[in-house]
Amino acid sequence: MKTPQLTPLAASLPATVPFVGPEAQERQSGQPFVARLGANESAFGPSPKAIAAMQEAVKDVWMYADPESHNLRQALARHHAIPAETIMVGEGIDTLLGLAVRLYVGPGDHAVTSAGAYPTFNYHVAGFGGTLHAVPYKDDHEDPDSLIAKAVEVGAKMIYIANPDNPMGSYHDADAITRMIDRLPDDCMLILDEAYIELAPDGTAPDITLTRPNLLRMRTFSKAFGMAGARVGYAISTPQLISGFNKVRNHFGMSRISQAGALAAIADTEWITHIRQEVTTARARIAQIATENSLRALPSATNFVTIDCGRDGAFARAVLAALIQRAIFVRMPFVAPQDRCIRVSCGPSVQLDAFAAALPAALKQAHAEFE
Amino acid sequence: MKTPQLTPLAASLPATVPFVGPEAQERQSGQPFVARLGANESAFGPSPKAIAAMQEAVKDVWMYADPESHNLRQALARHHAIPAETIMVGEGIDTLLGLAVRLYVGPGDHAVTSAGAYPTFNYHVAGFGGTLHAVPYKDDHEDPDSLIAKAVEVGAKMIYIANPDNPMGSYHDADAITRMIDRLPDDCMLILDEAYIELAPDGTAPDITLTRPNLLRMRTFSKAFGMAGARVGYAISTPQLISGFNKVRNHFGMSRISQAGALAAIADTEWITHIRQEVTTARARIAQIATENSLRALPSATNFVTIDCGRDGAFARAVLAALIQRAIFVRMPFVAPQDRCIRVSCGPSVQLDAFAAALPAALKQAHAEFE
Structure with a gap:
């Protein structure tokens, strides 16, 4: 019997999932994660003012x-001092x-993108x-020169770069990004994903008023603002x-x-100051945990720390699996050589304590597999 | 200077908005609507249990x-007694x-669709x-025979029908829809939009276990469940x-x-029973208001009542404009001959009272324009 046919493009696509959710992993293992x-x-959560605004907005749903x-x-527009006509709100950067x-x-x-980027x-x-x-990445950074060169070579319509980068936590300063923008082919659009920008050092973002017909910047309430589940x-x-x-x-859509929450969140600049402090503290703690386990934490301009496990991808995958087995939800880069690392999100002490408690045994287990 | 070029398809599309939101109309007029x-x-709102679940879920956002x-x-799956593998949840029917x-x-x-459908x-x-x-619609109903005939004629991949229908409020019974499904070309998919089904007479929906490789049914928490702003x-x-x-x-996405709200809402069957009663009452009230103004209310299987204004589209548009001028937000069908009507959503008495108060003067104003 004939059935409706997918378009040729749709038929060619796998039913892939970019990321398996932690809930699916919990269902599979039968145990909830003790650290997410x-x-x-951002387990630090959103601004209390955003929480209150969302709870109030429920009655209007x-x-x-x-x-x-x-x-x-x-x-x-007021927050950034830019025209509202230059802003489109959507259901998350995705x-x-x-x-x-x-x-x-x-x-x-x-x-064009970087191998192992978002x-x-x-x-x-x-x-x-x-x-x-x-x-390829270059020294664990996305490489503007290579991205531009490849775009010119293939006549690309679009380049993607995240600054700061996920999954490596590295960043380029505003001057480097501005130089990249200046070197873009006129008919090639740069997607500049600044999902983590509020957590980066001052001077990481090109001035927000830098607009070009071939530059599309993206920001989110999912990271520093702690509203991933709201989709803004x-x-x-x-x-x-x-x-x-x-x-x-x-x-x-x-x-x-979520609109009400984001409206309250953007006004609460003190909360972001607080979150930057929390993230700074958590980054240092994660780096300390890495050091205590003879691992190297990469510098981070984000709300996560990427930890070099010191061997290859297979070893890091074994560490990751051993952590998940111990109910610690972490992820890792997909592509070599970045996949020698695991990636640990910043969080409150109780979560990092659980990670610290689990890591030595997880490493021991992974090493045993590779002896 | 060259700039990034839209794809030929994207370039061909207008930057249209399927519906202008009431908030935009309020900003334009400078006055808030007194009846939405x-x-x-559903101004009756969602289940109190859904409200509580959403307020509780805010802390997990x-x-x-x-x-x-x-x-x-x-x-x-439990609610409908069907396998979970036959269900896809998304951010609203849209x-x-x-x-x-x-x-x-x-x-x-x-x-293929009907002229003036969603x-x-x-x-x-x-x-x-x-x-x-x-x-065309046939007697203010979407016409399964014409839809099928046109699909066969043009070799359509897809047919859209809403049952009950928006914007006319009419419906076909389950047998008529089942006959339509049986007559579908095997390679043509029917989108059966059942957004209003919880408000329709029993026997409107084909059995929920009726699945075919060319049948895609859609349901929503936006109408009877009162969660339009949650997007489920x-x-x-x-x-x-x-x-x-x-x-x-x-x-x-x-x-x-919203997930938490929908989970609580689907369990509260008593609330839907209550909403059906409220909607029945409101439909009768809207019909009464129509009669008092010498207009004819069409029968409704939905949470709105379509009112025949008795003349042509231009007249109904004048009535609509006069209502909006009086801070009553209503809409109307887009296409003749259905555009002789306006469409009024069910709501609590206070909102319908405001509609009743505004309608006589709105009609008088519209008649004056067409004398």
Whole structure:
């Protein structure tokens, strides 16, 4: 019997999941994680003002959210001192990435990223039929020179870079990123994913007023703002580029509760100051735990610390598996040579204590497998 | 200067908005609506248990939602007595519709709907390059015979029908829909949008266990469940078709708060019984208001009542404008001859009182324009 046929593009796609969720791992193992340090969520939570705003907004959830996210866009515009017309709010960076790829990358088009960078970009490029090219990291940093060179070589429509980087935690300063922007081919768009920017050293972000017709910056409430489960991100670019999202976005896709939370969160600058302190403390603690176990923690400009396990990917995967077996949820880079590392999210002491308690035995177990 | 070029498909799309939100209308007029009866939201609100669950879940919003919506899918499976593998949860029917179109309809493919039916389907078909064909309503009902005939004629990949229908409020009984399903070409998928099904007479929905490789049913927490602003919908089909969503969906797109709300809402069957009573009462009241103004209310199987204003589209548009001017948010069908009507959502007495108070003067104003 004939059945409805997927489009040729859809038929060519695997039913992949960019990341398996920790809940699925818990269901599989039958035990809940005692430390949830794998998804760079902020266990410090969102601003108490954001929590209060979301709880208050629940009673209004019978109403669709304002499809223009007008109040939130106005607040973001004031916060950054940029025009609201240069901002598009969406259901997290993942959704905005998908829309950007959909608008600019189709079959026959090329996109460039770094080998082992955020895989959701790759998922979207494949999903819309583009061809992806990956260049190597350089000393655990994404490499602007290689990204630009590859884009020129293949005539890419789009380059993806995260600054600071996930999963390595490294960063380039604003001058390096600005030089990269200046060297972009005019018809090649740079997606500058600044998901972790609030946690980076001052001087990491190019001035927020730096807009170009081929620059699309993305930010999120999922990391420093502690609202990963609310799905709020935003893109910044020229008004013309931003209005293009209106061709394809799900206009009524935002949660009304999440809009209210983000509106309160962006106003609470003290909370972000507090979170930066917490993250600084947690980074130091994770580095100390690494050192105590004769491992090297990489410098971090994010809310996670990448730990070099000192051997190859197989060994780091064994460490990761042994940690998960001990109910510690962490993740690791996918691609060599970065996959010699595991990646541990910052969190409150109680979670890091559990990681510290589990790591020696996990390492011992992994070493035993490789003796 | 060269700039990044949209894909040819994206370049061909207008930056349209399927619906202008009431908030935008309020900003434009400078006055808030006193009755919000235009978007078929449920001003009766969600179950108090769902409200409590969402307020409780706010503290967990630092965590991404389970990408598999496992607990919610299990609860829906139990509720309907169907396998969880036949259910896909998504960020509202709008999102699921977009994914379904993306999977099956591309450039050169054809889709069929009714002229004046839910426009978000049309938005997605255009957005993925399909060609849309619209057949007329028949006596204010979507017409299964015409839909099937047109699909056969053009070799359509997909047909859209809402049962009950929006914007007319009419419905077909389960037997009529089942006959339609039986007559589908094997390679043509029927999207059966049952957004309003909980409010329809018993016997409107084909048995929930009726699954076919070319049938995709969609349900939502936005209407009877009163959670429009939470963005939770679900699709039901064969396990194979459902797993196809994993090729393209935003795996981490769900709000964690919304998942928790839906989980509580689906368990509170008493609340839906209560809502059915409220909606029955409100429908009668809206019909009475229509009669008092010498207008005819169409029968409704939904949480809104479509009122025939007795003249043409231009007149109904004038009535609508006069109501909006009086701070009453209502909408109307887009396409003739259905556009002789306005569409009024069910709501608590205080909102319907405001509608009743405004309608006579609005009608008088509209009549004056057309004398």
